[in-house]
Amino acid sequence: MKTLERISNFAGNTFAIWVILFAVLSFFLPGGFTWIAPHISLLLGVIMFGMGLTLTLGDFKSVFKAPKSVFVAVLAQYIIMPLLALGLATLFQLSPEVAVGVILVGCCPGGTASNVMTFLAKGNTALSVSATAVSTLLAPILTPALTLLLASKWLPVSAGDMFMSIVKIVLLPIILGIIVRLLFSKQVDKSVAVLPLVSVIGIVAVAAAVVSINTESIVKSGLLIFFVVVLHNVLGLALGFLLSKLIKLDFADQKAISIEVGMQNSGLASSLALAHFAPIAAVPGALFSVWHNISGPLLATWWGKRSEQAEADGDDLNNLERKI
Numbered sequence: 001m002k003t004l005e006r007i008s009n010f011a012g013n014t015f016a017i018w019v020i021l022f023a024v025l026s027f028f029l030p031g032g033f034t035w036i037a038p039h040i041s042l043l044l045g046v047i048m049f050g051m052g053l054t055l056t057l058g059d060f061k062s063v064f065k066a067p068k069s070v071f072v073a074v075l076a077q078y079i080i081m082p083l084l085a086l087g088l089a090t091l092f093q094l095s096p097e098v099a100v101g102v103i104l105v106g107c108c109p110g111g112t113a114s115n116v117m118t119f120l121a122k123g124n125t126a127l128s129v130s131a132t133a134v135s136t137l138l139a140p141i142l143t144p145a146l147t148l149l150l151a152s153k154w155l156p157v158s159a160g161d162m163f164m165s166i167v168k169i170v171l172l173p174i175i176l177g178i179i180v181r182l183l184f185s186k187q188v189d190k191s192v193a194v195l196p197l198v199s200v201i202g203i204v205a206v207a208a209a210v211v212s213i214n215t216e217s218i219v220k221s222g223l224l225i226f227f228v229v230v231l232h233n234v235l236g237l238a239l240g241f242l243l244s245k246l247i248k249l250d251f252a253d254q255k256a257i258s259i260e261v262g263m264q265n266s267g268l269a270s271s272l273a274l275a276h277f278a279p280i281a282a283v284p285g286a287l288f289s290v291w292h293n294i295s296g297p298l299l300a301t302w303w304g305k306r307s308e309q310a311e312a313d314g315d316d317l318n319n320l321e322r323k324i
Contacts, residue, residue, distance in 0.1 A: 003220055005042075005281070007197060008193055008194045008195070008196045008197035008208070008270075009193075009196070009278070014293050015113065015200055015203075015293050015297075016293040016296075016297055017291050018200060018204050018322050019203065019204055019207055019289060019293045020290055020293075020294070022204045022207065022208040023208060023211050023286070023290050024205050025208065026207075026208035026211040026212040027211050027215055027218065030211075030213070030215050031051070031212075031214035032212075033209055033211070034209070034212045034213050034299055035206045036075075036205050036206075036208065036209035036212075037113070037133075037209040037210070037212070037213050037258070038272065039209075040062070040205075040206050040209055040210075040267075040270065040271045040274060041165070041168070041169050041275065043071070043173075043202040043206055043267075043269050044169050044170070044172045044202065044206065044268060044271050045168070045169050046173070046198065046202055047112070047198070047199050047202040047203065047267070048136075048169065048170050048173035048174050048175070048177070048309055049173035049176055049177045050177065050195040050198050050199055051112050051136070051173075051174055051177060052173060052174035052175065052176060052178045052179075052180070052181070053177040053178075053180060053181050053188050054177075054179065054181075054195060055129075055174070055177070055178055055181070055194060057064075058122060059315070062264070065250055066127065066214050066253075067165050068136060068249075069124070069127050069244075069249055069256075069257070070127060070131055071129050072243070072244060072247065072249070072257060073110075073127065073128075073131035073135075073240075073244075073256070073257045073260050073261070074131055074134050074135045074138065074216055076239075076240050076243055076244075076257060076260075076261045077109065077110055077135050077261050078107075078138070078142050080134070080236055080239050080261055081105075081106040081107070081232070081236050081261060081264065082103065082106040082107045082139050082150055083106075083144045084106060084232055084236060084239070085102045085103045085105060085106025085107070085150070085232060086103060086106070086150045087177055088102060088228050088231060088232055089103060089154075089228075091103050092224065092228055094224075094225075094228070095280075096154040096155050096241060097155070097277060097278040097280045097281045098221065098225055098280060098281065098284065099151065099154045100147075100151045100154050100155050100273070100277050100281050101159075101225075101273050101277070101280070101281035101282060101283060101284035101285060102181070102192035102225075102228055102229070102232065102284045103147060103150050103151040104143075104151070104230065104265055104269040104272055104273055104277075104281070104284070104285065105229075105264050105269040105284050105285050105288050106146075106150075106232065106264070106274075107143045107146040107147045107269075107270070108139065108143055108265045108266065108268045108269045109130060109132070109135035109136040109139045109142075109143070109149070109264075109265050110132045110135050110136070110260045110261070110263060110264065110265065111263045111265045111266065111267075111292070112132060113117055113199075113262040113263055113292070113293065113296060114132060114259045114260050114262075114296070115128045115129050115132055115243065116196075117259045117263065117296040117297065117299070117300040118209060118255060118256045118259050118260070118291035118300070120297070120300035120301065120304050121255045121256075121259065121299065121300040121303035121304050122252070122255070122303065122304050122307035123252050123253070123254075123255030123256040123259065124252040124255070124256040124301070125248075125256070126163075127195050127252075127256045127257070127260075128256045128259065128260055129282035130134075131256070131257070131260045132181045132260065135260075136170060136174065136265070137171070137174070138231070139166050139170055139171075139265075139268070140163050140166040140170065141163070142170050143162065143166055143272075144157075144159035144160070144162035144163045144166065145159060145252050147159070147162060155277060158247050158276065159277050161276060165272060165275055165276070165301015166268070166272070167273075169271060170267065170268065191248070193287045202267070203267050203289060203296065206267045206270055206271070206289070207267075207270075207286045207289040207290060208280075210270045210274070210282045210283060210285065211283075211286050213279050213282075214279055214280055214283050214286075215281065217244060217279075217283060218278045218283060220291035222283070222287075225283055225284055226276060227286055228285050229284055229287045230291055230295075232288070233262050233263075233288065233291055233292050234262070234295065236264075237258050237259065237261065237262030237295070237299065238258075239261065240258040240259075240260065240261030241254055241255070241257070242257035243257070244257040244258065255303055258299075259296065259299070259300070261293045262292065262295070262296070263296050264288060264292065266284075266285040266286070266289045266292065267285065267289060268285075269282075269284070269285035269286075269288070270282040270285030270286050270289070273285060
């Protein structure tokens with residue numbers, strides 16, 4: 001088990017490398033990865049089940065201890081990212097399928113990787129976990145509703161079918177995971193350290209599968225989609241931070257909300273795109289998976305080092321004052 005834990009920690013710390021590596025491999029050797037595509041929903045269900053295993057009743061205490069911060073994080077998640085997606089799709093005159101894919105990314109809940117990034121950034125990790133959990137539990141209602149509202153001018157959207165997909169892929173596995181943790185807490189606590197490895201394998205497989213079945217489309221319009229995805233993510237991070245600063249939350253909350261807003265459950269977006277639209281609609285989600293696992297660690301590392309430096313400067317000042 002200890003060996004598996006070490007492997008899991010290594011995989012979690014090098015997440016971005018594996019996503020990029022297998023995205024590139026699946027682009028040049030698509031035949032080796034296309035077989036994964038029919039199993040994307042199952043992979044996401046496993047990831048969501050793992051998320052449920054990590055959740056405890058204590059994770060929801062932040063909702064009641066600091067309801068303002070959680071409310072702001074979730075509200076920003078479901079307002080900033082969908083509207084940014086709509087604006088970018090319109091501004092760059094994306095094809096209907098790609099536009100819907102970008103909007104799907106914007107309408108999905110926060111990704112579980114945001115919790116790790118917030119921890120590395122020395123942000124409010126409890127807030128991040130609570131916001132991810134709440135936004136994910138709201139996804140069966142809000143993701144289809146927002147997609148219908150914003151994307152139906154490009155393609156027909158069946159909110160009811162999307163609702164059922166999200167219930168099957170997200171809600172039921174999370175609830176099952178929470179139940180299993182309540183019933184077998186000791187056994188789950190012993191194995192929970194291995195879950196990052198499961199998440200890494202699942203998300204890498206989803207990204208690779210989507211890239212492999214869209215190689216021709218990526219050659220034709222991949223650069224434009226990637227540029228839009230980068231803008232979407234960077235603007236989401238910036239606006240999430242600015243909003244939380246504007247309403248005068250503390251710096252730890254500002255970092256948590258910024259990361260929570262900017263990092264999406266892009267695997268869910270890819271799965272929904274494949275299930276309800278065309279394969280090309282899944283490309284924005286796959287590219288988002290690649291990019292936000294680069295931007296997230298970079299931002300988290302920078303913030304984390306700044307916090308460490310500030311703490312060190314504070315300690316030096318305190319020592320100086322004692323001597324005086």
